[in-house]
Amino acid sequence: MNNHDDQLRELQKMASLGLLSAGIAHEIQNPLNFVINFGKMSSRLIADMQGVMGEVQDAITNGEMPSADVIDELFDLSSDIQTNISKINEHGQRAISIIQGILLLSRGKEGEKLPTDVPHILHEYLWLSFHSMRAQDKTFNVSIVEDYPDTMPSLMLVTQDLSRSVLNIANNAFYAVNLRSKSEGADYHPQMTVKASYVRGRLSIEITDNGCGMPPAVQQKLFHQTVTTKPLGQGTGLGMSITHNLVVNHLGGSISFESKEGVGTTFKIEIPCEKC
Numbered sequence: 001m002n003n004h005d006d007q008l009r010e011l012q013k014m015a016s017l018g019l020l021s022a023g024i025a026h027e028i029q030n031p032l033n034f035v036i037n038f039g040k041m042s043s044r045l046i047a048d049m050q051g052v053m054g055e056v057q058d059a060i061t062n063g064e065m066p067s068a069d070v071i072d073e074l075f076d077l078s079s080d081i082q083t084n085i086s087k088i089n090e091h092g093q094r095a096i097s098i099i100q101g102i103l104l105l106s107r108g109k110e111g112e113k114l115p116t117d118v119p120h121i122l123h124e125y126l127w128l129s130f131h132s133m134r135a136q137d138k139t140f141n142v143s144i145v146e147d148y149p150d151t152m153p154s155l156m157l158v159t160q161d162l163s164r165s166v167l168n169i170a171n172n173a174f175y176a177v178n179l180r181s182k183s184e185g186a187d188y189h190p191q192m193t194v195k196a197s198y199v200r201g202r203l204s205i206e207i208t209d210n211g212c213g214m215p216p217a218v219q220q221k222l223f224h225q226t227v228t229t230k231p232l233g234q235g236t237g238l239g240m241s242i243t244h245n246l247v248v249n250h251l252g253g254s255i256s257f258e259s260k261e262g263v264g265t266t267f268k269i270e271i272p273c274e275k276c
């Protein structure tokens with residue numbers, strides 16, 4: 001072993017550490033975005049509430065009774081704030097459990113399989129991704145079609161590995177339809193379709209968007225190298241490599257995609273798993 005080998009080994013160690021911390025940053029960014037967005041929404045609601053309380057105060061000063069409508073409005077606003085705070089709490093907890101998950105993984109422990117209501121998870125994370133996009137761009141809109149079997153058994157899965165994968169795919173899909181609608185205008189109808197089924201011990205999930213699609217150069221690298229077409233600060237280029245790792249190595253499944261520029265993209269995930 002010479003000095004040059006030592007230096008090379010040290011460089012490789014640094015590079016993989018850098019990648020690891022970029023990966024952690026990427027995964028924590030999603031829940032933190034929710035915390036920030038729900039926080040912003042709550043301050044707007046509190047400002048609205050203060051406006052209504054001003055009306056109540058004026059009424060009292062003028063010797064009048066505040067109307068029942070005004071009181072109802074205060075109750076509605078406070079219940080919206082309460083919902084937002086529980087979301088902030090939930091996503092703060094999620095950030096903590098992601099950090100704990102990564103710490104456990106680096107100690108070689110496996111994630112725990114839990115009974116998972118897959119349609120519920122899909123719906124919840126699509127909704128979250130949609131609202132996160134909507135909080136950044138008020139003009140954003142998309143029609144979402146969800147197609148799940150009427151009865152789907154609860155499946156034994158590491159729930160968080162599935163939800164992180166869905167979130168990464170959904171974030172990209174919403175971004176892609178938004179990009180296309182900015183360039184094509186009113187004739188374009190952004191759409192996203194999510195299907196799930198469970199047949200002979202295999203869970204299949206398909207997520208299709210009619211967004212901008214991917215050029216071949218991006219497709220080739222997508223799962224194995226960092227690649228991003230997003231402006232600095234908006235994408236790390238790690239989402240799909242992390243998702244590939246989660247689906248293949250953690251969930252023991254497979255992930256594939258088809259994409260055409262100007263037409264759209266479909267991601268397909270298959271995971272072998274048991275009913276509860």
Ligand SMILES: Nc1ncnc2c1ncn2[C@@H]1O[C@H](COP(=O)(O)OP(=O)(O)OP(=O)(O)O)[C@@H](O)[C@H]1O
Nearest residue numbers: 172173176213227228229235236237238239240265
């Ligand atoms: N559904 C999609 N439609 C169009 N392009 C996509 C889609 N999914 C991924 N891409 C392209 O692949 C690139 C890499 O995606 P990936 O999720 O790995 O990183 P990112 O989205 O750029 O960054 P991050 O995930 O950190 O936000 C994206 O920048 C985008 O160009």
Ligand SMILES: [Mg+2]
Nearest residue numbers: 168172239240
């Ligand atoms: Mg992404």
